[in-house]
Amino acid sequence: xxxxxxxxxxxxALVCSESALAQHTTxxxxxxxxxxxxxxLASRTVKALxxxxxxxxxxxxxxxxxxxxxxxxxxxxLHVLQLADQLxxxxxxxxxxxxxxxxxxxxxxxxGEEVIALETELDRQFSSRTITPASLxxxxxxxxxxxxxxxxxxxxxxxxxxxxLGPDQVEHYNGLRGYNGTQEGHSRVKP
Numbered sequence: 001x002x003x004x005x006x007x008x009x010x011x012x013a014l015v016c017s018e019s020a021l022a023q024h025t026t027x028x029x030x031x032x033x034x035x036x037x038x039x040x041l042a043s044r045t046v047k048a049l050x051x052x053x054x055x056x057x058x059x060x061x062x063x064x065x066x067x068x069x070x071x072x073x074x075x076x077x078l079h080v081l082q083l084a085d086q087l088x089x090x091x092x093x094x095x096x097x098x099x100x101x102x103x104x105x106x107x108x109x110x111x112g113e114e115v116i117a118l119e120t121e122l123d124r125q126f127s128s129r130t131i132t133p134a135s136l137x138x139x140x141x142x143x144x145x146x147x148x149x150x151x152x153x154x155x156x157x158x159x160x161x162x163x164x165l166g167p168d169q170v171e172h173y174n175g176l177r178g179y180n181g182t183q184e185g186h187s188r189v190k191p
Contacts, residue, residue, distance in 0.1 A: 046116065047123045057112030057150075060105040065151045069158035075173045076154075077101045077161045083176055087169050096164050104157040111150040118143045 041047060046054065056063050062076070070076055077100035080087060084094055122139045125131040162170060174180050 046119050047126075048119050049116065054116055057116055058109065060108035060112060062154055066154040066158055069155050070177075071179065073170060073174055073179070074158040074162045075165065075170060075177075076158050077104065079177065080161055080165065080173060083173060086176055087165070087172055089169075093164055097161065100157045100160055100164075104153060107153040108150060111146055111153055114146045115143065115150060118146060 044050065049057075053063075062078075066076055070079075077097045080089070081094070081097045081101060084097070089097065118139060122131075122136075122143065125135055125139065165173070171180070
């Protein structure tokens, strides 16, 4: 049974991959584009990051980095502040949420700048043809560490937030955000 299931999953993955590739190729052919779909990206300042990604990193935007927390019933401090009146936050809760937002933005901005700098370094090494296997491992390893730290910086404030709110506020938050009917367990997070 496992062999049949594994074979089915492999076949499904291949069909989906081929379908996505065909759709991607058709899209570019119908756009009249020849060559690589990456050609338009060649003029980017940092090849691996769009202007929007750079802007989001500098602005400490969430970029979906905390979805594991948010969609599992751990509110984020920024959204809690945005819903402060509906959640009946106390003055001390408001102050705590603002402190968390400020701290998160400070941490995330600094880490975002480090990610941009490291991606710029990787790009520079490739463009100057000075990249080596050792320098590739080094810079991509550091990029990975900074990206992990950035994600953690966003996620840890969701942990702090759920500990600042009461259980009814967490449940109400999830309802206001539309999560209570979409996944089991959101309102079961206990501060």
